[in-house]
Amino acid sequence: MTxxxxxxxxxxxxxxAAATLREEVLKPGLAKHRVVLLDFDGVELATQSFMHALLAQAVREDPASLEHIEFKNCNDDIQALIEIVVDYAQEDFAVEED
Incomplete structure (x- = not known):
């Protein structure tokens, strides 16, 4: 758990900071086919740009990676940002495939 x-x-x-977390934790864990648990305990606010830097690249590169990312202790605002960024990244991926 991170x-x-x-x-x-x-x-x-x-x-x-999001890019560091992505490069040090998220991508290596996904590359090893491990579940990556991101614990947002104590994080009160987040920006869409933070979530985008953290998640979008992984989702674009492999949409199935979402099956290996778990989010814990997200407040409603953070959960909403995660959903927005994931939806956006998946839409972007679908457009690239067309």
Whole structure:
């Protein structure tokens, strides 16, 4: 389990922190076909750009990767941002395939 707060603090707004989390945790875990658990405990707010930097590339590269990413302790706002970014990334992927 990875504590997002360790990378981002209570306000997840830094795209560089999201990129670090993506490169150090998310991508290596997915490459090994492991479930990656992202724990948002203590993260009160996040930006769409943070979530985009964290998730969009993985979803675009392999939409099935979502089956291996779990989100824990997300408040309603963070959950909504995750859904927005995932939907956007999947739509973007579908357009590229056409």
């Amino acid at each position: 504590k997002v707060k360790r990378y981002a603090g209570s306000f997840a707004g830094d795209k560089d």
